[in-house]
Amino acid sequence: xxxxxxxxxxxxxxxxxxxxxxxxxxxxxxxxxxxxxxxxxxxxxxxxxxxxxxxxxxxxxxxxxxxxxxxxxxxxxxxxxxxxxxxxxxxxxxxxxxxxxxxxxxxxxxxxxxxxxxxxxxxxxxxxxxxxxxxxxxxxxxxxxxxxxxxxxxxxxxxxxxxxxxxxxxxxxxxxxxxxxxxxxxxxxxxxxxxxxxxxxxxxxxxxxxxxxxxxxxxxxxxxxxxxxxxxxxxxxxxxxxxxxxxxxxxxx
Amino acid sequence: xxxxxxxxxxxxxxxxxxxxxxxxxxxxxxxxxxxxxxxxxxxxxxxxxxxxxxxxxxxxxxxxxxxxxxxxxxxxxxxxxxxxxxxxxxxxxxxxxxxxxxxxxxxxxxxxxxxxxxxxxxxxxxxxxxxxxxxxxxxxxxxxxxxxxxxxxxxxxxxxxxxxxxxxxxxxxxxxxxxxxxxxxxxxxxxxxxxxxxxxxxxxxxxxxxxxxxxxxxxxxxxxxxxxxxxxxxxxxxxxxxxxxxxxxxxxxxxxxxxxxxxxxxxxxxxxxxxxxxxxxxxxxxxxxxxxxx
Numbered sequence: 001x002x003x004x005x006x007x008x009x010x011x012x013x014x015x016x017x018x019x020x021x022x023x024x025x026x027x028x029x030x031x032x033x034x035x036x037x038x039x040x041x042x043x044x045x046x047x048x049x050x051x052x053x054x055x056x057x058x059x060x061x062x063x064x065x066x067x068x069x070x071x072x073x074x075x076x077x078x079x080x081x082x083x084x085x086x087x088x089x090x091x092x093x094x095x096x097x098x099x100x101x102x103x104x105x106x107x108x109x110x111x112x113x114x115x116x117x118x119x120x121x122x123x124x125x126x127x128x129x130x131x132x133x134x135x136x137x138x139x140x141x142x143x144x145x146x147x148x149x150x151x152x153x154x155x156x157x158x159x160x161x162x163x164x165x166x167x168x169x170x171x172x173x174x175x176x177x178x179x180x181x182x183x184x185x186x187x188x189x190x191x192x193x194x195x196x197x198x199x200x201x202x203x204x205x206x207x208x209x210x211x212x213x214x215x216x217x218x219x220x221x222x223x224x225x226x227x228x229x230x231x232x233x234x235x236x237x238x239x240x241x242x243x244x245x246x247x248x249x250x251x252x253x
Numbered sequence: 254x255x256x257x258x259x260x261x262x263x264x265x266x267x268x269x270x271x272x273x274x275x276x277x278x279x280x281x282x283x284x285x286x287x288x289x290x291x292x293x294x295x296x297x298x299x300x301x302x303x304x305x306x307x308x309x310x311x312x313x314x315x316x317x318x319x320x321x322x323x324x325x326x327x328x329x330x331x332x333x334x335x336x337x338x339x340x341x342x343x344x345x346x347x348x349x350x351x352x353x354x355x356x357x358x359x360x361x362x363x364x365x366x367x368x369x370x371x372x373x374x375x376x377x378x379x380x381x382x383x384x385x386x387x388x389x390x391x392x393x394x395x396x397x398x399x400x401x402x403x404x405x406x407x408x409x410x411x412x413x414x415x416x417x418x419x420x421x422x423x424x425x426x427x428x429x430x431x432x433x434x435x436x437x438x439x440x441x442x443x444x445x446x447x448x449x450x451x452x453x454x455x456x457x458x459x460x461x462x463x464x465x466x467x468x469x470x471x472x473x474x475x476x477x478x479x480x481x482x483x484x485x486x487x488x489x490x491x492x493x494x495x496x497x498x499x500x501x502x503x504x505x506x507x508x509x510x511x512x513x514x515x516x517x518x519x520x521x522x523x524x525x526x527x528x529x530x531x532x533x534x535x536x537x538x539x540x541x542x543x544x545x546x547x
Contacts, residue, residue, distance in 0.1 A: 086424035097415035
């Protein structure tokens with residue numbers, strides 16, 4: 001068996017009184033792409049936001065319990081330094097959300113807070129990460145132009161580069177292609193395949209075809225429960241649970 | 254058929270009322286400027302006002318207006334910004350916040366003459382500042398603060414939440430996310446709000462009658478010692494502003510050219526406020542463009 005990099009045990013999440021995650025045990029294997037699928041409102045985005053504790057910063061009324069083990073430590077215990085955690089677990093969102101700054105500044109933003117101050121260092125990081133995100137060739141002549149002038153697909157690759165710039169181990173992606181056209185989607189999917197060589201990816205997706213195309217492991221969530229998690233091929237071709245089968249064959253959701 | 258008619262009627266009604274606002278504004282501005290501009294001359298703008306004789310100017314009043322505005326902004330902007338950031342980013346959704354919000358709203362709807370009397374009792378008398386630039390600026394700060402807080406809060410809230418998420422997800426603390434992402438994005442609207450409220454402050458009279466006072470010492474513009482009684486920079490001296498001057502000339506002036514001074518003063522006042530408003534728009538658009546695409 002390969003090593004798990006993130007492991008949740010009996011993870012529960014509630015917004016105020018309203019519980020949205022009802023005890024999930026999930027293992028994310030290092031170097032794999034793990035897809036979280038399930039109908040809207042099943043808790044998959046919440047689960048993703050919990051893995052880097054972003055939920056604590058964005059929803060002050062959220063309460064978390066259970067354990068999340070990341071590189072040997074339970075990040076729910078005590079006051080985990082979110083700054084360090086998020087350096088190691090990067091995140092990409094549904095809608096491309098570059099800062100209204102230059103392309104260079106967008107990528108350099110993360111490394112800056114993590115101690116890279118020298119111009120030369122930053123330039124190297126920016127070039128490296130933009131290359132990793134397959135954006136370098138398209139933007140190398142206009143690094144100091146506004147990121148908002150890029151196309152949607154380019155913006156999303158820039159956001160991926162921005163997340164990669166802090167050299168994380170894990171990249172969380174929340175429906176990264178749902179706001180993009182088919183061609184850009186293809187570009188991002190290809191990119192995720194390449195990223196797998198260096199990073200562990202956990203992605204939420206609405207499209208089952210996407211999960212089937214690019215993930216190694218797929219987890220099916222329904223109503224805040226983890227119904228089934230398995231090797232992607234297994235899950236799609238011979239689901240063990242009736243609910244999974246119903247969902248992937250389009251009977252609900 | 255009937256529905257089409259209703260639609261047309263609604264469109265016509267809204268257009269009518271919109272046009273009415275334009276007409277009223279244009280007529281008012283046109284009248285004030287038409288009556289006033291003939292009175293405004295370089296001499297009018299640069300000579301001192303006179304109590305008895307005709308031909309007095311408004312130099313000191315114009316200076317006082319800007320000077321009090323400056324101090325008001327020095328007090329209002331930091332406090333308003335802090336308050337707005339607190340309300341938008343830190344305040345929890347609880348009773349305390351609701352109470353603060355009610356206080357801000359009540360303060361915003363407080364009649365300015367009441368604030369003026371408050372200024373008289375508190376700043377002028379209790380704190381013994383006398384009729385002064387400082388007392389006037391502090392009174393106007395109370396007048397302006399609710400608007401400033403709301404402007405800043407709205408500006409902060411108008412930054413898409415995704416921007417904040419992105420900052421936090423990169424490991425930035427809330428404070429650094431606010432200062433490096435939210436504030437720069439909100440800056441154009443904050444600045445526009447500041448300039449617009451400056452126009453409001455600039456034209457305010459009632460709040461100043463009993464706080465900055467209705468007189469000015471004989472100012473000597475060569476005197477830069479801020480502690481000297483005749484120095485324009487002195488913040489402990491009384492300072493009659495332009496709008497207070499217009500009111501005073503009209504209500505108790507004994508010079509023969511009351512009408513001319515009031516007309517000219519009003520024209521200058523309205524022009525200044527127009528410049529504030531148009532300037533706010535232009536600077537806002539310009540900065541927005543500059544910020545989003547270098």
